[in-house]
Amino acid sequence: MIGILLAKKIFLSFLRNSSKIIHRILKQLSIMRDLKEYVTHCIDELKSIGIEPGRILTLEINTRARKRWGACSPEYDEKGNIIGYNISINKLLLDEKIPEKALKNTIIHELLHSCKGCLTHKNQWKNLAEKVRMELGYDIRRVGSSDHKGIAIEIPSKPPKYIIRCQSCGETYSRKRKSKVVDHPELYRCGKCKGKLERVR
Numbered sequence: 572m573i574g575i576l577l578a579k580k581i582f583l584s585f586l587r588n589s590s591k592i593i594h595r596i597l598k599q600l601s602i603m604r605d606l607k608e609y610v611t612h613c614i615d616e617l618k619s620i621g622i623e624p625g626r627i628l629t630l631e632i633n634t635r636a637r638k639r640w641g642a643c644s645p646e647y648d649e650k651g652n653i654i655g656y657n658i659s660i661n662k663l664l665l666d667e668k669i670p671e672k673a674l675k676n677t678i679i680h681e682l683l684h685s686c687k688g689c690l691t692h693k694n695q696w697k698n699l700a701e702k703v704r705m706e707l708g709y710d711i712r713r714v715g716s717s718d719h720k721g722i723a724i725e726i727p728s729k730p731p732k733y734i735i736r737c738q739s740c741g742e743t744y745s746r747k748r749k750s751k752v753v754d755h756p757e758l759y760r761c762g763k764c765k766g767k768l769e770r771v772r
């Protein structure tokens with residue numbers, strides 16, 4: 572009898588735990604926004620004010636970009652005519668913790684590049700961007716930094732390749748590329764205390 576009760580107890584706690592795990596997995600899945608849904612919605616919004624985006628061939632979620640929020644690149648046929656556009660959006664923007672507006676601003680920005688004569692941020696693109704700002708309220712200025720999107724997220728940056736350290740005060744200076752100070756730190760002095768410098772990475 573006790574054995575059966577124990578088995579029942581174990582079975583019930585197993586059920587409870589597994590439903591917790593399933594719940595957690597479902598929650599994780601729902602954190603990601605559906606890019607296609609948003610793009611469709613944004614296309615409709617543009618059409619509603621008379622802007623006709625080009626043919627979108629592929630939608631890609633970019634998981635590697637560090638500084639880029641989105642991109643729109645044309646695809647050409649053998650004769651050099653544009654047959655459509657590929658749009659990619661930074662995965663970070665699909666996170667539900669990021670304001671929806673940031674994602675939509677980026678999508679609209681890229682969709683505008685697919686309009687006629689809008690590959691660059693010049694005249695025609697600028698005109699449409701202004702129209703979108705006036706009529707739909709999207710601020711899709713060229714600058715891709717987070718402050719222009721009203722979001723405070725940090726895109727993880729690459730760790731510096733080289734690090735120079737002051738032997739006296741310990742101040743460190745990081746450099747992404749090779750330079751004179753990277754090659755010959757002994758020729759330079761610390762900006763803070765004029766101490767001798769050494770390369771530690």
Ligand SMILES: [Zn+2]
Nearest residue numbers: 680684692713
């Ligand atoms: Zn752009």
Ligand SMILES: [Zn+2]
Nearest residue numbers: 737740761764
């Ligand atoms: Zn120093």
